[in-house]
Amino acid sequence: MTRLNTTSTTLLCAEDPLIDMTFITTCTGMTDKWFYQLMSQGRFPKPIKLGRSSRWYKSDVESWLRQRIADSRGV
Incomplete structure (x- = not known):
């Protein structure tokens, strides 16, 4: 019987999902070619x-x- 270690960090986590290029381009308004x-x-x-x-x-x-925003504002 295999048991999962509930104390370890999992790679698949709803708090930090994997996103695709379509999501990135939709959110930023930039093209995939640019990325x-x-x-x-x-x-x-x-x-x-x-x-x-x-x-x-x-x-x-x-x-x-966030880093790009900070850089563009001279922060």
Whole structure:
């Protein structure tokens, strides 16, 4: 019988879901081409590859966006 360790952190968590590029482009109004260019320059989080799909932790994208806002405002 296999038991799950309830004290360990799980990778799949509703508090930090995996999001796709459509979600990112809808929220930001920017194109996927722009984001892939940023990734190639190391200026946007690399995706988590799941087969042929790419996903990002929502928290990583939010952190990146908060930093961009702070940088643009000189904070």
